[in-house]
Amino acid sequence: MDDLHIWLAIAVMSIVTAATRFLPFLLFSGKKKTPKLIERLGKTLPFAIMGMLVVYCLKGVHFGGLSGFLPPLLACLAVGATYVWKRNTLFSIISGTVLYLVLVQFVF
């Protein structure tokens, strides 16, 4: 790609990305009242989306060998267990990430 094409491509990506972020706000804000269905979706979606994002992050997990699933599984369990125990986000994230680093770099 030549320089001009790269910059144009970046402009297109910026505009389309912004469009996906702005569209819901443009459709459902201002003077018109937000439809009830959208309002209720707005309340339940965060729960579903976080579940989807967790799966999205773990999409590379495979069962073709222990290294394919044990590190993320153990690290996620560590995050979950420490979170239920302490309810401290930062503590759980650090514990889980350190465990994961050790597992992928030194154990598997």
Added chain:
Amino acid sequence: MKKIVKKALVDTLPVMTGYLVLGFGFGIVLHAAGYGLPVALVMSLFIYAGSMQYAAIGLFTGGASLVTVGLTTLMVNARHLFYGISMIDKYKDTGKRKPYLIFALTDETYSLVCRDLTKIPLEQRKNYYLLVSLFDHLYWVAGTALGAVAGRLIHFNSEGIDFALTALFVTVFLEQWLSSKDHLPALAGVGVSLLCLPIFGAEGFLIPAMLGIAVILCLYKGKREGGKEQNG
């Protein structure tokens, strides 16, 4: 004000770790593909969507047309529509901050601002939204710049450190689970995604999963509140 800055800083620490590492990686890969600091900075400032920026490198080197670039961006970022829908109310009266808040609504920022923050007084909460959005954006740009400039000089094994972002999502998911009695939305999110993953593959399962989740959540609530929503 000081207190809210501190809270935003502490809350965004996991995102800082993840963004510095992922941004750094992006800077290095982009550099290796033959594009320097200006391209990296402009992309991280104005596109500000991690997975799309990684995908863009392949599009650049493959010489994709602008139409392909636009359609790919739409597919990769369609999930943002969901974030917007659930932030309409929360971002309603944020005034001049609003355009930036919407522009900067990434996965990670969303995971922090979608939480129940009603403990923070409203005026401060609006500033909290802004600070979280701004800090996350800065981490991403800083990580990218570092990767683009110094990527070749520094060698350390950071394999696995991006797990910080997965861990962040797991804690938010758990917090929502523990603070709610209604687990169906969370179960629908995990269940539909797990179902779609083997069917559509790791690259293509998000959009079908989102559609499935949307259908389930619409039907679920509609059923619960009787026939009121028939015309909605």
